[in-house]
Amino acid sequence: MTDAGPLGADEATFIALARSGDTARFALITERHRRELQVHCYRMLANYDDAQDMTQETFLRAWNKRKSFKGHAALRTWLYRIATNACLDFLQKRNDRTPVPSGLSDSGSEVPHLQPYPDRMLPEDPQESVVSRETIELAFIVAVQHLPPRQRAVFILRDVLGWPASKVADALELTVASVTSALQRARVTMREQLPDRRLDWRSPAPHELSHDERGVVKAYIDAHERNDLDGLMSLLRDDLRFAMLPELGPVTMTAKDAVDGWVSGGLFERGRDDWRGIGTTVNRMPAAALYLRAPEDTEYRLFAIAVLRIVDGKIAELTGFDATGKPWLDPLPAL
Template sequence: MASAQDLEQHRAALTGHCYRMMGSAADADDAVQETMVRAWRGLGGFEERASLRTWLTRIATRVCLDALADRRRRLRPIELEGPGTVDDPLTELPRGRWIEPIPDEVALPADADPLERVLLRQSIRLAFVAALQHLPPRQRAALLLADVLGWPAAEVADTLETSVASVNSALQRARAKLASFGDLPEGAASLTAAQSALLDRYVETFERYDIDALVHLLHEDATLSMPPYRLWLRGHENISRWMLGRGIDCQGSRLVPTWASGSPAFGQYRPTGPWALVVLELRGDRIAAMNYFLDTETLFPRFGLPPERPPTVTARSLSASRPTDEFGRRGPSIGQNPAGGSECPPPRPARCS
């Protein structure tokens, strides 16, 4: 019979699956813990007709569906309303409404093969996880089991206690819905040389607080957001005005590299201490979005970021620490039929915002 240690070996895979379902690292942790409890109690009924991970994933899927029955959809600021201006008031929404980032290391199983790892990394990116939340929970589960984990329709149907025809219909609707969001970020196996250099320049210009140079690292339509605030900004002029105006207290900040939701990220420390987890979304060799998550009390311990402002660090250490695909390839697109187919830390008033 499987042991507790055997169950624990699958924690990262389950965490990634539950994160995609729930849109929150904290909710994913809760779902995985409940999965482990149910699995331990039900080990006697595990008949080994499927792998232990498959069995656990079935349990985790049902746990998530139960939890989602009375939850509101999590979202990103850009989904609430159009872009704001630097003069707009800062209003907050409850923490439970926002898509939250997750550390790569806790959501990506170490035993995944290189191409599988690329696909799994793509599937925890903020834009994709946000798009998933627009699907009804059972459609979401069907899509993730079939298109991310590669399960056959019959196995998905068994997990969801429905027919293969119903699963295929749900997949068709889910794929069409995701397609309506346009091109979602692809999962690059590793940073390109140009992207590594871009991160170096981002750190250097931000720590020097050379905003003119920093905005030239951004796409023209780049966005800046800062959950839990509703406000988000778009474009060089608005971002520059924010950082040189209400965000001026971020001058003198230091950045510590990490990885969050499949993307390069940084713990930002103002001179007075921790300020934000900054998750960058790249498009080509420019930055498309800067996401400043301000709940440092929760996020910094989760990401293993130091509680105090550290010495200067460079983005090179971030690119060096990232697990890479030895083949340098991109994974397949999620939400397609496999058969054929921002933000600079706008702070709370009178702070770095």
């Protein structure tokens, strides 16, 4: 299997450095692909830490296999192939064959290792399919985890990245018929998990938050800062899907139950000077980041992120993440 077109500059440079063993030039030419490879690994694994590790593993494997690269495929394709197989090996060790029931997609599915993805670590090219908002949102990431690992790889390579079946078959050492069959089964599962979403993942999708989304995030933070429980309840749909990961699995609850739970958990017992919130985005989704200042501290430190799915001006899903001890989340961009 070869990519169309003559040998490119990257490919020629890579072949030359493979012969010379120049680690500095190797790092220079491969580093430009880091962010998109890390997003690819994140889609496969749903965990930012693991995606970082597998991206590093990809570069290590690429270095060790550098002399096998002959330029028959683009360097980018070759790196994606290595990254995909590194993730499949990781999933096999994690024994990630079937998801456990949860509630972040419409039919529900828990991914206990799910972590948010900071937008500042996304590739910068807004035209790249790897940064399409719909394919980085939490609901999509969770839905993909319902697929067995090899189906997952086929689906991401075919329907998200747009690879032809023959290239996917070559990357995964499958037949084209096997790829086609796996893709058909994957699409059925994705339709079950995301029944209200369009399934043409390669079409452009808006990256920016809507005016309504920004307004709800601001109102959500304002209600917290004023201890306005009625105002907070007014922002929540009564069939709210709520999760606090990793401590509390996803549940469906009324707006009143959600607010009562936050109150009983002590969220509103602190004075306004002890914490502050900022509107932000993670996974290209609206979010509220809460910063806490401990009594003995002089600085506010990130301790939780609430990722919101907003439907018709109200919060339909709220996924909270414990952000303490995760420096890769901070700083978060303000809306």
